[in-house]
Amino acid sequence: xxxxxxxxxxxxxxxxxxxxxxxxxxxxxxxxxxxxxxxxxxxxxxxxxxxxxxxxxxxxxxxxxxxxxxxxxxxxxxxxxxxxxxxxxxxxxxxxxxxxxxxxxxxxxxxxxxx
Numbered sequence: 001x002x003x004x005x006x007x008x009x010x011x012x013x014x015x016x017x018x019x020x021x022x023x024x025x026x027x028x029x030x031x032x033x034x035x036x037x038x039x040x041x042x043x044x045x046x047x048x049x050x051x052x053x054x055x056x057x058x059x060x061x062x063x064x065x066x067x068x069x070x071x072x073x074x075x076x077x078x079x080x081x082x083x084x085x086x087x088x089x090x091x092x093x094x095x096x097x098x099x100x101x102x103x104x105x106x107x108x109x110x111x112x113x114x115x
Contacts (some may be wrong), residue, residue, distance in 0.1 A: 069075055 067079075069079070
């Protein structure tokens, strides 16, 4: 039995070509192409990174460009502007804003007398 196994191992060794397991010229070419591609990618990424600003927190005086709402209701309804409540109240009661009334007895005077 031992002779059969030894013969099988020798037969397998004889069938393998001499250069199995060694790198050939195609492998060297492939490694060089990959190194050149990596170098070009690094060079391109450095160019893109140089164009980015150093600090993204520079918003200026305008405030944040995107305002994230605090509640889901603010997604549906637009946020109220400062003074909007006063304007809504005045629109509901238009008599609250009236021009000066002319007083009786003063012909050309249209504003009320000072108290």
